[in-house]
Amino acid sequence: MNRRLIAISIATAAAATFAGGAFAESPDPSGQFAQQVTSTKSRAEVVAELQEYKRSGVNPWSMSYNPLRTFKSTTTREAVVADFLDSRDRVAAFTGEDSGSAYLARNGHQPSPDAHMAQTATSPAAQ
Numbered sequence: 001m002n003r004r005l006i007a008i009s010i011a012t013a014a015a016a017t018f019a020g021g022a023f024a025e026s027p028d029p030s031g032q033f034a035q036q037v038t039s040t041k042s043r044a045e046v047v048a049e050l051q052e053y054k055r056s057g058v059n060p061w062s063m064s065y066n067p068l069r070t071f072k073s074t075t076t077r078e079a080v081v082a083d084f085l086d087s088r089d090r091v092a093a094f095t096g097e098d099s100g101s102a103y104l105a106r107n108g109h110q111p112s113p114d115a116h117m118a119q120t121a122t123s124p125a126a127q
Contacts, residue, residue, distance in 0.1 A: 041049075059065060093103030 060067075090103070094100035096102075
């Protein structure tokens, strides 16, 4: 009985704690922070855009909107597969243990001339 009474009192205290109301902020009545908005288009331009939109018959907010319906690819399937495999191997190499250094060495990559190396053949430490 005591446990139930304690649980009820805790629940009542929690409800009383969170019983405050939430108040939405009212707009600035003084207009001190009001922003003046100037349109860059005339009403006729906006109406013309709306009519063009309705005439196009495309509604991107529609549940049946399919942007790929009229898409025609100019790339062959073989080119896409080859590009994917090359990209996959490159990503695997750069996220590997050596961060891609073996991949770069294997493909003949030369560092840029303005790259600063820790030690090169012409540095004083190498002599």
